[in-house]
Amino acid sequence: PEVIGFKITGKLREGITATDLVLTVTEMLRKKGVVGKFVEFYGDGLKDMPVADRATIANMAPEYGATCGFFPVDEQTINYMRLTGRDEALLELVENYAKAQGLWREPGHEPVYTDTLELDMGEVEASLAGPKRPQDRVALTNMKASFELLMETSEGPAESREAKLESEGGGTAVGAQSAYFEHPASQPLHMNGESTRLDPGAVVIAAITSCTNTSNPSVMMAAGLIAKKAVAKGLKTKPWVKTSLAPGSKVVTDYLKVAGLQDDMNQLGFNLVGYGCTTCIGNSGPLPDEVEKAITDGDLTVASVLSGNRNFEGRVHPLVKTNWLASPPLVVAYALAGNVRVDLTKDPLGADQDGNPVYLKDLWPSQAEIAEAVEKVKTDMFRKEYGEVFEGDDIWKSIKVPESKVYEWNDKSTYIQHPPFFEGMGEQPEAIDDITDANILALLGDSVTTDHISPAGSFKPDTPAGKYLQEHGVKPKDFNSYGSRRGNHEVMMRGTFANVRIRNEMLDGVEGGFTKFVPTGEQMAIYDAAMKYQEQGTPLVVIAGKEYGTGSSRDWAAKGTRLLGVKAVVAESYERIHRSNLIGMGVMPLQFPEGTDRKSLKLTGEETISIQGLSGEIKPGQTLTMTVKYKDGSTETCELKSRIDTANEAVYFQHGGILHYVVREMLKNA
Numbered sequence: 001p002e003v004i005g006f007k008i009t010g011k012l013r014e015g016i017t018a019t020d021l022v023l024t025v026t027e028m029l030r031k032k033g034v035v036g037k038f039v040e041f042y043g044d045g046l047k048d049m050p051v052a053d054r055a056t057i058a059n060m061a062p063e064y065g066a067t068c069g070f071f072p073v074d075e076q077t078i079n080y081m082r083l084t085g086r087d088e089a090l091l092e093l094v095e096n097y098a099k100a101q102g103l104w105r106e107p108g109h110e111p112v113y114t115d116t117l118e119l120d121m122g123e124v125e126a127s128l129a130g131p132k133r134p135q136d137r138v139a140l141t142n143m144k145a146s147f148e149l150l151m152e153t154s155e156g157p158a159e160s161r162e163a164k165l166e167s168e169g170g171g172t173a174v175g176a177q178s179a180y181f182e183h184p185a186s187q188p189l190h191m192n193g194e195s196t197r198l199d200p201g202a203v204v205i206a207a208i209t210s211c212t213n214t215s216n217p218s219v220m221m222a223a224g225l226i227a228k229k230a231v232a233k234g235l236k237t238k239p240w241v242k243t244s245l246a247p248g249s250k251v252v253t254d255y256l257k258v259a260g261l262q263d264d265m266n267q268l269g270f271n272l273v274g275y276g277c278t279t280c281i282g283n284s285g286p287l288p289d290e291v292e293k294a295i296t297d298g299d300l301t302v303a304s305v306l307s308g309n310r311n312f313e314g315r316v317h318p319l320v321k322t323n324w325l326a327s328p329p330l331v332v333a334y335a336l337a338g339n340v341r342v343d344l345t346k347d348p349l350g351a352d353q354d355g356n357p358v359y360l361k362d363l364w365p366s367q368a369e370i371a372e373a374v375e376k377v378k379t380d381m382f383r384k385e386y387g388e389v390f391e392g393d394d395i396w397k398s399i400k401v402p403e404s405k406v407y408e409w410n411d412k413s414t415y416i417q418h419p420p421f422f423e424g425m426g427e428q429p430e431a432i433d434d435i436t437d438a439n440i441l442a443l444l445g446d447s448v449t450t451d452h453i454s455p456a457g458s459f460k461p462d463t464p465a466g467k468y469l470q471e472h473g474v475k476p477k478d479f480n481s482y483g484s485r486r487g488n489h490e491v492m493m494r495g496t497f498a499n500v501r502i503r504n505e506m507l508d509g510v511e512g513g514f515t516k517f518v519p520t521g522e523q524m525a526i527y528d529a530a531m532k533y534q535e536q537g538t539p540l541v542v543i544a545g546k547e548y549g550t551g552s553s554r555d556w557a558a559k560g561t562r563l564l565g566v567k568a569v570v571a572e573s574y575e576r577i578h579r580s581n582l583i584g585m586g587v588m589p590l591q592f593p594e595g596t597d598r599k600s601l602k603l604t605g606e607e608t609i610s611i612q613g614l615s616g617e618i619k620p621g622q623t624l625t626m627t628v629k630y631k632d633g634s635t636e637t638c639e640l641k642s643r644i645d646t647a648n649e650a651v652y653f654q655h656g657g658i659l660h661y662v663v664r665e666m667l668k669n670a
Contacts, residue, residue: 001036001037001038001067002036002037002038002114002115003037003038003039003040003113003114004029004032004034004037004038004039004040004066004113004114004115004116004117005039005040005042005110005111005113005115005116005117006025006028006029006039006040006041006042006116006117006118006119007042007043007045007110007116007117007118007119008041008042008043008045008046008049008118008119008121009043009044009045009118009119009120009121010045010120010121010122010123011045011048011121011122012121012122012124013122013124014366014367015126015364015367016121016124016125016126017126017218017219017222017327017329018052018053018056018057018213018216018218018219018327019056019127019213019219019307019325019326019327019328019330020124020125020126020127020327021053021056021057021121021124022056022057022060023127023128023129023134023137023325024119024124024125024127024137025057025060025064025119026060026063026064026129026134026135026137027129027135027136027137028117028119029064029065029066029117030064030065030135031135032115032117033065034064034065034066035065035066035573035575035576036067036576037066037067037114038066038067038068038069038070039061039064039066039068039069039070040069040070040071040072040111040113041054041057041058041069041070041071042072042105042109042110042111043110043118044107044108045119045120045121046071046072046074046076046105047074047076047107048076049076050076050079050080050218051076051077051079051080052080052215052216052217052218053216053218054071054076055212055215055216056212056213056216057069057071058070058071059211059212059309060134060309062309062551062552062553062577063134063135063309063310063551064134064135065550065575065576067576072103072104072105073094073095073098073103073104073105074104074105077094077098078091078094078095081094082379083377083379083382084379084382084386085379085382085383085386125139125140125141126139126140126141126330126345127139127140127326128140128143128305128324128325128326128330129311129324129325129326130311130322130323130324130325131147131150131303131311131321131322131323131324132311132312132313132322132323132501133311133312133447134309134310134311134325138324140330140344140345141343141345143324143340143343143344144340144341144342144343147201147303147322147340147341148201148341150301150322151183151200151201151301151341180341181199181200181201181339181341182197182199183199183200185200185298185299185300186198186199186200186298186300187293187294187295187297187298187300188294189239189240189290189291189294190290191239191240191288191290191291192239194239196239196240198240198291198294198295198298198300198302199300199339199341200300200301200302200341201301201302201303201339201340201341202238202240202300202302202303202338202339203238203240203241203302203303203304203305203334203335203337203338203339203340204240204241204242204287204291204295204302204303204304204317204320205241205242205279205284205287205303205304205305205306205316205317205320206237206241206242206243206244206304206305206306206331206332206334206335207242207243207244207245207246207278207279207280207284207304207305207306207307207308207331208220208223208244208245208246208247208270208306208307208328208331208332209244209245209246209277209278209279209280209306209307209308210248210280210306210307210308210309211248211277212248212309213248213307213308213309213327213328214245214246214247214248214249214252214307214328215247215248215249215251215252217252217255217373217374217377218370218374219307219327219328219329220247220252220255220256220328221255221256221259221261221365221370221373221374221376222327222328222329222364222365222370223265223270223327223328223329223331223332224256224259224261224262224264224265224373225261225329225365225369225370225373226329226332226333226363226364226365227261227264227265227267227268227270227332228260228261228264229362229363229365230264230268230332230336230349230358230363231264231267231268233352233353233358233362233363234352234353235268235336235349235350235352235358236268236336236350237268237269237335237336237338238335238336238337238338238339240288240291240294240338241269241335241338242284242285242287242288242291243268243269243270243271243335244270244271244273244278244279244284245265245270245271245272245273246272246273246274246275246276246277246278246279247272247275248275249275249385250275250385251377251381251382251385253272254381254384254385255376255377255378255381258376258378258381259373259376261373265332268332268335268336269335270332270335277483279304279306279308279316280306280308280309280310280316281310281315281456281457281483281552282315282316282317282451282455282456282457282458282481282482282483283456283457283481283483283484284304284316284317284457285458286458287317287319292319295319295320296319301321301322302319302320302321302322303320303322303323303324303339303340304316304317304320304322304323304324305324305326305330305331305334305335305340306323306324306325306326306331307325307326307327307328307331308325309325310325310451310551310552311323311324311325312449312451312452312551313449313451313452313499313501313502314451314452314455314457314499314500314501314502315451315455315456315457316457317457317458318457318458318459318460318500321501322340324340329364329365330344333349333360333363336349336350337349337350344360345360346359347359349363413488414469414472414474414485414488414491415484415485415487415488416487416488417487417488417489417490419489420489420563421559421562421657421659421660422659422660422663425656425660425663427664427667428664429654429655429656429660429664430656431615432614432615432618432653432654433614433615434610434611434612434613434614434615435539435541435567435568435609435610435611435614436539436610437538437539437608437609437610437629438538438539438540438541438567438568438608438609438610438611439518439533439538439539439540439541439608439609440506440518440540440541440542440543440603440605440606440607440609441497441515441526441529441530441533441540441541441542441564441566442497442504442506442515442526442542442543442544442605443504443505443506443543443544443598443603443604443605444502444503444504444505444542444543444544444545444548445503445505445544445545446544446545446546446547446572447545447546447547447550448502448544448545448547448548448549448550449549449550449551449552450549450550450551450552450553450554450557450578451499451551451552451554452497452499452501452502453496453497453499453549453554453557453560453561453578454482454492454495454496454554454556454557454559454560455482455495455498455499455500456481456482456483456552456554457481457482457483458479458480458481458482459479459481459482459495459498460476461476461479463494463495463498463513463525464494464495464498464525464527464528465479465482465485465491465494465495465498466479468490468491468494469491482495482556486556489559489563492556492559492560492563493527493559493560493563493564494527495556495560496513496526496527496556496557496560496561496563496564497513497515497526497527497560497564498512498513498525498526498527499512499513500512500513504526504605505598505605506604506605506606507523510523513525513526513527514526515529515605516529516605516606517529517532517533518605518606519536526564527564530564530565530566533565534565538565539565539567540564540565540566540567541566541567541568541569541570541609541611542561542566542568542569542570543569543570543571543598543603543605543609544569544570544571544572544598545571545572545597545598546571546572546573547573547574547575548569548571548572548573548574548575548578549574549575549577549578549579549581549582550575550578551575553577553578553581554578554581555581557578557581558578558581558582558584558585558587559585561582561585561587562585562586562587562657566587567587567588568587568588568589568590568611569582569587569588569589569590570590570591570592570609570626570640571589571590571591571592572591572592572597573591574589574591574643579643579645580649583644583649583652583653583657583658584652584657584658584659585657585658585659586652586653586655586656586657586660588611588614588642588644588653589642589643589644590611590624590626590640590641590642590643591640591641591642591643592638592640593638593639593640593641596638601628601636601638603628606631607628607629607630607631608628608629609626609627609628609629610626610627610629611624611625611626611627611640612624612625612626612627613625618642618644618650618653618654619642619644619650620642620644620645620646620647620649620650621641621642621643621644621645622641622642622644623639623640623641623642624639624640624641624642625637625638625639625640626638626639626640
């Protein structure tokens, strides 16, 4: 692959975090265009950059589109290995090997790359990213204006805010600010015996979550220090904010306790909820009933602020339209402020015990304070937690495991079912046929994410997945999430293309997983339409725009597509992982030539699609022909490029997917 060099120089300024840096890097690399490429970070700015910060940047590779992001080995690598309990003999071996192989970072050394870009860390500013893509960075100073621009398009302009401010008659800064937020869409809110109001921009979820950001001691200690200062001044989290703390490692719990910060986090509602994927993947759980009702009644545009990697539409919570990635300390700050329309650089977060306004600058810890707290992170913590990592608690140990060589399927389980991928599979692959007179299942735009295709979060009782579970005796309160039921294909295929924010251009102004069943013209759930097409023996295709399949490496985005009967996807461009996964499930990814797309072909979704050239030998990058037949009987043809890019991928596709290929190879060698 091509390797893009990303030169890092300078140092982060006081008050700027590793999260601010990674959001800036993600924005820059998306603009550069690094899909299918490696990115290596280099430059003398790495000298003082700890591995925790490097991991934060490298872990965002799917978000900036690269195959991988990586750093050279140097003193910081050895320091991290020492901190995490590796023995000195191993450290010596790693250093000697890296130096002997030319892998050790030397000051001033600049390798030769395909292309380069550069960032002076001194220019990085406090940032968030949103409302629905990790690369859409917003400077903290612009956050209020950015949201209000969004609000203008969704709720419409507020009525005479100035008049409301004046009518307060000398209220406190905090009181005047509250009046400013009021809007015709605002809803009364009664929670915990307190009467208040839910306004557009309300932060209803504040989550410190993600495997990497929450394993980085500097940002976690910063969050804890803000909590400590906030509690000391008598500040409280706003009642409508659902807070949570899900560290990426048990070591985080150890060092927050030792630093004396966990109790303050708890007091603001950032209690430990577990170790693993939570809000970032849609496992935020339900909002309080009163909050959900207020959002629904006012059709409010509200916000989540989370320290995770991903904020794609409909991912965090179905009712939360805007989702903002931020550093853990900013997550705490927004939980205190309660609304993303608070300008944290100028407006107070609240009032102290004496009624005086408290600003973010009053709470934000200095680099020296953070460094002192980070000193509490000790090697023994890593040795203890890593040593017990495979132990499990009493509940885990009490699980009864059948003593058999193969898995014992339970027909009544709604979590795990025998998948149908191998049904009807023969010893030899079947011949591949051209696609003839396929219907279009969905006509989609640009930047359709794997979350649009296969959401991981919660779902409602009236969805195909909800109806299936209720038919099998599961009550809505026990639905859990798509992600938790990924072992049951019956749930997951019903959830394919079921994101509440997906927009199928076959329907006018409709959001959610619906399509037009072309033979009758009915609007119905995409799953229901796909099953009707299967009954009629009609093949299906999906048509899309640019960057199809961006986001997580969601295997079910490809599996579900296959199970719905989709034979091919035709898009303007693809993200690498989803393109590869489609081939792995026997679905052909095809690409429009430059200058041709769904709009130039005037597709409405009511056409039939035929694709010639599949029935011969499958080769990487071959040219196929697509014939579009319109409702009036006229036709148009265009060439398509096969995005089977390698010889191995061609073999997998000929076998009907990588699963079939692996099984046949095992049988051949048995």
